[in-house]
Amino acid sequence: MNKTVIAYVPESSPVYRFHPATRLVFFVVMGFVPLFISRPLVNGLVVLGFVGLFWVSRVNLLQLRMYVPMLVTVGLFIFLTYVFFPGKMAHPVLLARIGPIPLWQHPLSLALAAYVRILALLAASLYYFYTNRERDILVAFRKFRVPFLVTYFIGLTLRVAGMFIEDFHVIREAQLARGLDVTSMGFFRRIQLYAMYMVPMLAIALRRGDEITNALFAKGFSLRPGQRTDYLLSKMPWRASDTLVTVGLVAAGGLVAWLGLSTHSL
Amino acid sequence: MATPMKSPNVWAVAPGEKRIVTAGHFVMAALFTGIGVVVGTFGSLAVPLGFVSAFWPGQAIQAVGSVWYGMWGGVASFVFPLISNALSGSAPLPVSLVYIPGNFVQGMLAGWAMRKFGCDPRLRSKKDWVVFTVVGVILANAFGAAWGSTTLRIFHLISPSSQPVVFAGWWIGNTVPSWILGVLMLKLISPMVIRTNSFVKRYWA
Structure with missing residues (x-):
């Protein structure tokens, strides 16, 4: 699959x-x-x-x-x-x-x-x-020669979105395990619930941002354009x-x- | 009673301090876009009210992103709705593309105002609260609602005579969650963010 x-x-x-x-x-x-x-x-x-x-x-x-x-x-x-x-x-x-x-x-x-x-x-x-x-x-996007920086940004965004969906599910399941019934909630209770999701998710994001930045630095990533090989495109x-x-x-x-x-x- | 200490201006660049664009800013823009995709998508799906989402917490992400990360937050402001609208099925690609300028301004107003008036993102004084609430939330959402309802009208998704009502519903409906979530994020997370290297004092670095 x-x-x-x-x-x-x-x-x-x-x-x-x-x-x-x-x-x-x-x-x-x-x-x-x-x-x-x-x-x-x-x-x-x-x-x-x-x-x-x-x-x-x-x-x-x-x-x-x-x-x-x-x-x-x-x-x-x-x-x-x-x-x-x-x-x-x-x-x-x-x-x-x-x-x-x-x-x-x-x-x-x-x-x-x-x-x-x-x-x-x-x-x-x-x-x-x-x-x-x-x-x-x-x-x-790379096939259409969109600049690497743009495609890297899109790739990182989609990857990060996937990671956050997992984080979101973890937080949500923890709340469900404690008996939280989202379906019976009113509009304003749902807004409060979203506030509860945001804070831990942003805290995770800040930590993850540092980790990704360090990994990019360790791999010599540069924001400047240059010659790059593209494994995915060749496959x-x-x-x-x-x-x-x-x-x-x-x-x-x-x-x-x-x-x-x-x-x-x- | 002790006199409260005036907090230092977080936007001031110290003599000799160099502010340069780094990979960290780029990563934070992508991260904010990713968070926006998730929050925007789940917000639209959780309380689906057609195009006029009466609950769209994405504006809080846009506003807070521009306060912390300047133009990088502005970039995230218009990129993540493109993806989240498609994933949630709340707006098709052409409509999302026309939303871009509206989303950018809606996101950047908070960042511009906080810098322009020297407000602390930790919301420590009355001025910080007033500027964020009036410019970053109320005015920003008014602009976003005006742009959005005009876009819907252009695409014939609402009848022309319903635009004022759609505008009002959009504006009020988005302002409330944006303010609640924005204030929470600024109060609770700003103290951490302003100590990081990726915090943007000017607009790009």
Whole structure:
């Protein structure tokens, strides 16, 4: 199993047939394409396509359950703003009335389009972080010749985030072992709880910062640019199929953007 | 009653003291970004309220980061929301990219104000409390909420006429946890941080 940024994915997953840089291009293209699509049906198909991709890539779909509350509240938020603050309408069409609240057709259709679009955009982000490891992200950036300092910063950040998630779980499990029930807590109690997480985590961070700095100093790390060998990059070869897929993705993305901006046909 | 001793200005650079950028600053920026990713992600997932997270403790990390580590904290301020928004599913990449200037200013205001007005990060005097609360939390969150709600409006994620309400909800909702967490971190951890080599007196070193 590969430990990705968010989950575990089998090494035999078809997604790993592509170079990490190709996967990054896919993320960037699909992270923008839904913006140029105005029809909810088309963006809905993009979302379904991502569900299929998750399945084909052998990501355990049950792991996505943790995002359900967020996705539901995002939807609620969009719809509520359009229901309660519909703004001025040229030709208002009343669809229904829930008590004193009128439901107008135009604002609701705008809300639906925005919600499905945001689902498609979020699916692209989640798919990328569900299927890529820290090293994949680094290799992708280095393939595109992003300066070493930037990629090192990103790598260190992702590594440190992983370490802090472990620290966070340790603190959380210690609290659970002492009978703390987070689910029954109110809003302000949760804020207090977060304050309790922050202080030990920051104290750990300061100590860890010193350790990492000393290790970097011992290894002769310099902030100045220079010639470096790249072991990771050499382990992940770029194939002809990657060129083909990357060119195809960029061309398809460009075409969708052009169609969306010039003809509004999507 | 003993007269309280005036605390020395922690930002003052002593004669002959050299302040240079080291790997330690770089590491602390990455560490703060990492902490921000974790805190921001879990904060958004713990109390999910759509784009307007009524509980986003990330602003406390941004403000405190810029107070302790200057521009390195400012860098962390705009980098970690890019990652944490993607991981928590609270905002897609294009929206997060447009948030960048808002996040940078929202984070850096506290660091700028504490340096500009010579305030102690350990919050020892009334002036320290007022500057951090008014500029580092209230004004910073007002700017962040204004930028954020405008971004949501540009992306049609809220209706145009709902922007003032979204702004108010965002501002008030983020200000409360930011203030509580920021004050706790500054009071409890600043005494340790200002003794470390990576503490930034100016903006980069």
